[in-house]
Amino acid sequence: MTMQSRDDPTPTKRRGRYANGQQRREELIDSAFTVFATHGFQRLSLRRIAEELGVSHAALSYHFASKEDLLQAVFTRQEQQDRPLLEQSLMERGILAVLPELARDNEAIPGLIQLDATMQAEAIRPDHPGHEFTRGRIDQLNFDVRRELERERERGRLRADLDLDLTARQITAMARGLQMQWLYDPSVDMAAHLTAFLEFLRA
């Protein structure tokens, strides 16, 4: 269950209409990723983003079907980049130890966290173009967390009486809520709040 909700054309070429616009697209995704992660993305608009990337807004519109498409590409890129290292950490130390660290790491990329929170809120509308994508990310996260909790339980590090579906959702919900509060007040210690909660879950 990988839930690859993005269309992924074979890396070399496809999509008939153009020969290798794919490569240009990848370049733009990388640039956008960097801009969002560092510069912080205040006042997000296609024209402003394009300006940062040194292209026209229409050029961006050519490479990405919509603004939503661009943002989704950035997130998919991030996920793919972080996945290997994350899986390794989880395997070695378990989610109970890794989760607070993830929260701390996120403090280094406020722009992406803000973008994520904004996207998620905007896409609540069922007819929003990014609705299914975002819903899929939420489900996938809950699924992944649940799986990691199972592993912890197998290792005897988790209380035996927990409903793992429920617990997974509690964790992802609290993490989300803490992110929002942290965005409004950077002195909020996301990791500390998560750690205190995870203590309740330990065997």
Next chain:
Amino acid sequence: MTMQSRDDPTPTKRRGRYANGQQRREELIDSAFTVFATHGFQRLSLRRIAEELGVSHAALSYHFASKEDLLQAVFTRQEQQDRPLLEQSLMERGILAVLPELARDNEAIPGLIQLDATMQAEAIRPDHPGHEFTRGRIDQLNFDVRRELERERERGRLRADLDLDLTARQITAMARGLQMQWLYDPSVDMAAHLTAFLEFLRA
């Protein structure tokens, strides 16, 4: 500490420019409140809202300094309406019992919950006109929850080893996160997740 962040002119009259536009404003707030709570507010725009209320968008702009001003007025109205009953419930049964009920009540007004979530995400930008207002609401909520937790502790219903500031934020964060997930999937049982968490806190 009431944190009355709205300007509140004396009920009778003030504001020099008009004699009693205040009353018309109140009417519009009531109508808007009803529309948001029931109709669900999909595709929010001043023109669309005005259409629902049976006035022109310019008329709305006359009574409210900005779109943000209108939305804030709606939320302030809701808070003032619910406050007395809420305080009574809290006094009688305590937050540990009332919170899950509140979550259930919220399921009856998805439009307002969605509006709330959207506003909160949009106002993350420090230069957003609603930033301070929203930040104030978050702080106020954490403050109120913390106070109620203190009461529960005094009544001996709460574990003695809890950091109440931290616990309050855990609660509000999880509640927020659950709301978001529920907006994407109405089968998510917010009350059940909250109840299970509050169990950890009981003496």
Next chain:
DNA sequence: GTCTATACTGTGATAGAC
């Protein structure tokens, strides 16, 4: 005082020139 009519700026999207 309240509202209609109108216009200004900035947004995301897109048809068609190159």
Next chain:
DNA sequence: GTCTATCACAGTATAGAC
């Protein structure tokens, strides 16, 4: 393939009718 030119719609502001 790429990007210019243009579009429809957003929030906001204001002039003037009533």
